Amino acid sequence: MATKVDYPLAPGDKGLTTVFTPRVSPTLTLLAGWLIPGAGHLLLGKWIRGLLLLAAIVGMFSVGIALQGKIYTPNTGEPLDMLGFAGDLGAGMLYLLARLAGWGQAPVLIAVADYGTKFIVVAGLLNIVAAVDAHSLANGRKAS
Amino acid sequence: MSISHFSAVLLFSLFTSVVFGITQRSQPRMMIRFGAFCFVMFVTGTIAASWLMWLIKH
Numbered sequence: 198m199a200t201k202v203d204y205p206l207a208p209g210d211k212g213l214t215t216v217f218t219p220r221v222s223p224t225l226t227l228l229a230g231w232l233i234p235g236a237g238h239l240l241l242g243k244w245i246r247g248l249l250l251l252a253a254i255v256g257m258f259s260v261g262i263a264l265q266g267k268i269y270t271p272n273t274g275e276p277l278d279m280l281g282f283a284g285d286l287g288a289g290m291l292y293l294l295a296r297l298a299g300w301g302q303a304p305v306l307i308a309v310a311d312y313g314t315k316f317i318v319v320a321g322l323l324n325i326v327a328a329v330d331a332h333s334l335a336n337g338r339k340a341s
Numbered sequence: 342m343s344i345s346h347f348s349a350v351l352l353f354s355l356f357t358s359v360v361f362g363i364t365q366r367s368q369p370r371m372m373i374r375f376g377a378f379c380f381v382m383f384v385t386g387t388i389a390a391s392w393l394m395w396l397i398k399h
Contacts, residue, residue: 250359
């Protein structure tokens with residue numbers, strides 16, 4: 198799918214229009230980046246960025262698990278739990294892995310465990326940011 | 342695993358700054374600068390908020 202990109206040079210200028218043809222499907226990069234942190238960038242050949250994102254997001258999630266953070270589940274009926282679940286779900290395969298392996302603690306008993314819960318949620322949110330960035334690179338919205 | 346509150350701040354700031362730096366800037370040099378800026382702002386902001394809470398309490 199080709200995307201038209203406009204580069205206005207100055208106010209009143211009609212700008213330079215180029216046609217951007219993505220090498221990899223933007224949807225595929227978005228999905229890959231969501232499922233595996235950094236995979237969207239790796240698909241685009243941005244190895245260093247992909248590996249750094251992988252290390253940062255997996256590191257954040259792992260510290261959260263190690264601090265005995267809570268893994269949110271759907272359908273608890275509590276609005277804050279639903280928000281926490283949406284954040285956790287952003288981690289993609291990491292979240293599914295945590296649910297399958299039974300990682301995380303349900304009751305948060307100590308302060309650092311609450312930090313762990315936040316680490317897990319923020320890891321999911323950062324993964325969404327990274328996946329959207331890969332999508333923007335793939336469709337030409339972000340230059341490089 | 343048990344870590345101090347300050348270690349948690351440092352880890353949180355580091356991981357978040359890496360992602361922000363890469364995703365919010367286009368050039369590698371600017372990514373490093375923005376990542377470092379975010380890290381410093383996270384850490385100093387947390388310390389400043391901690392002292393503010395201490396002052397409110399006392």
